[in-house]
Amino acid sequence: MKTVLIIDDDADCRRVLGAVLNQSGWQVFHAGGGDEGIEMARQHRPRVVLCDLLMPHVNGFKVCRELRSDSALRQTAIVVTSGRNFDADRRAAFEAGADDYLAKPVEPSKLVAALARFEVNDVPLPPEKPVELPTRISGPARLKFWGVRGSTPAPGAGTVEYGGNTSCVEIRAKGELIILDAGTGLRLLGRQLTEEFKDQPLHLTLLLTHTHWDHIQGLPFFQPLYKPQNRLRILGFEGARHGLGNVLSSQMENPFFPITLRELPANVQIEELKEMKFSIGRVRIEACFANHPGICVGYRLFTGEGSVAYFPDNEPHYVAHAIDARASAEYVQSPERKIVSFLRGLDVLIMDAQYDRAEYQQRIGWGHACLDDVVALALKAEVKKLYLFHHDPDHDDKKISEMVQEARKIVRAQNGKLHVDAAREGAVVELAGVAQAAR
Numbered sequence: 001m002k003t004v005l006i007i008d009d010d011a012d013c014r015r016v017l018g019a020v021l022n023q024s025g026w027q028v029f030h031a032g033g034g035d036e037g038i039e040m041a042r043q044h045r046p047r048v049v050l051c052d053l054l055m056p057h058v059n060g061f062k063v064c065r066e067l068r069s070d071s072a073l074r075q076t077a078i079v080v081t082s083g084r085n086f087d088a089d090r091r092a093a094f095e096a097g098a099d100d101y102l103a104k105p106v107e108p109s110k111l112v113a114a115l116a117r118f119e120v121n122d123v124p125l126p127p128e129k130p131v132e133l134p135t136r137i138s139g140p141a142r143l144k145f146w147g148v149r150g151s152t153p154a155p156g157a158g159t160v161e162y163g164g165n166t167s168c169v170e171i172r173a174k175g176e177l178i179i180l181d182a183g184t185g186l187r188l189l190g191r192q193l194t195e196e197f198k199d200q201p202l203h204l205t206l207l208l209t210h211t212h213w214d215h216i217q218g219l220p221f222f223q224p225l226y227k228p229q230n231r232l233r234i235l236g237f238e239g240a241r242h243g244l245g246n247v248l249s250s251q252m253e254n255p256f257f258p259i260t261l262r263e264l265p266a267n268v269q270i271e272e273l274k275e276m277k278f279s280i281g282r283v284r285i286e287a288c289f290a291n292h293p294g295i296c297v298g299y300r301l302f303t304g305e306g307s308v309a310y311f312p313d314n315e316p317h318y319v320a321h322a323i324d325a326r327a328s329a330e331y332v333q334s335p336e337r338k339i340v341s342f343l344r345g346l347d348v349l350i351m352d353a354q355y356d357r358a359e360y361q362q363r364i365g366w367g368h369a370c371l372d373d374v375v376a377l378a379l380k381a382e383v384k385k386l387y388l389f390h391h392d393p394d395h396d397d398k399k400i401s402e403m404v405q406e407a408r409k410i411v412r413a414q415n416g417k418l419h420v421d422a423a424r425e426g427a428v429v430e431l432a433g434v435a436q437a438a439r
């Protein structure tokens with residue numbers, strides 16, 4: 001029996017193609033979306049799946065990958081249809097497992113001819129593809145700074161030492177590769193991963209603190225998203241006004257970017273976090289709300305070789321600075337106590353230290369920190385190593401180095417043991433080394 005399943009969100013298109021194939025003796029099934037199509041393919045095991053590429057929710061690339069990962073569907077051929085005829089789409093479709101690619105509008109005679117080669121049942125089947133296991137991430141727990149700047153990228157001669165890209169930190173631990181925020185530094189990480197792993201399948205997790213521009217703008221330029229064998233889980237909390245998926249896809253909509261999020265060949269899953277404690281693989285993670293406009297969090301990751309907390313945007317003492325002086329001390333100190341207990345005993349703290357004391361006086365309530373407050377917080381929480389982060393775009397290398405000296409002076413004045421540095425693009429920190437140095 002010649003059976004074909006047409007998966008297309010355009011009902012007219014399904015009707016026209018279905019009628020043509022019906023006349024040529026095919027029994028036709030219809031599905032109006034990727035999810036439904038995958039389910040029907042598993043149920044009916046058709047000889048051919050005719051699948052549109054650009055569908056909301058689950059696109060054609062994902063349908064191809066799902067069907068190809070199901071050994072019960074080895075006899076099923078996949079013919080992709082698309083209103084576009086870009087070479088990149090065609091290549092990505094074949095890589096995802098398609099057997100043929102037809103550009104829309106499909107001429108009836110061409111469609112019948114294309115499917116005719118699958119009519120005979122004894123066509124040699126392609127060898128079964130081994131299931132692609134994700135590439136193993138090995139080595140000691142470590143972090144690498146890919147973007148350390150706050151607010152907006154700041155390239156130029158004055159920022160070459162610390163770097164001009166916005167927030168992005170990579171953590172490798174317990175077999176996981178976790179990316180903290182997707183600022184413009186993410187582009188460099190993508191290049192590095194492509195060079196290091198070539199075409200090996202990668203399963204990556206991106207943990208977002210919030211969706212301000214400087215934390216998401218690198219996403220469209222992340223090379224691993226353009227390979228169908230890769231998978232990226234994006235985790236974050238729902239924003240104050242829009243869901244996480246909405247915010248991330250809207251920055252890639254026309255007229256801002258030529259390729260939408262759902263058209264990316266890689267498998268991208270966006271998941272909104274509901275709990276403040278969760279795990280990525282064997283890495284335990286805790287979240288804590290930051291003092292920053294909208295919904296913004298910081299994360300603490302337990303890597304087994306040391307713990308890291310990442311608070312790129314946070315104004316530690318905002319409540320204390322801004323609140324009515326008559327409010328009780330208990331109430332004023334409560335948010336600070338919460339964050340101190342969250343950070344207690346940490347090995348590495350990466351924290352917003354955007355302004356010096358004088359600048360901060362003009363920017364109270366903007367959601368970013370004063371250097372002195374951050375050092376005081378790290379001392380109180382008995383943190384081992386503090387990396388000043390989210391450097392102001394108007395601060396040049398000299399200014400940042402002066403702020404490091406100033407921070408160290410504050411620590412010395414209190415006989416503290418805290419080590420302070422400024423986060424620097426490209427710097428690698430071995431977590432076991434931090435814990436050892438503090439002993």
Ligand SMILES: [Zn+2]
Nearest residue numbers: 150151214313
């Ligand atoms: Zn920021």
Ligand SMILES: [Zn+2]
Nearest residue numbers: 210212292313
């Ligand atoms: Zn922000």
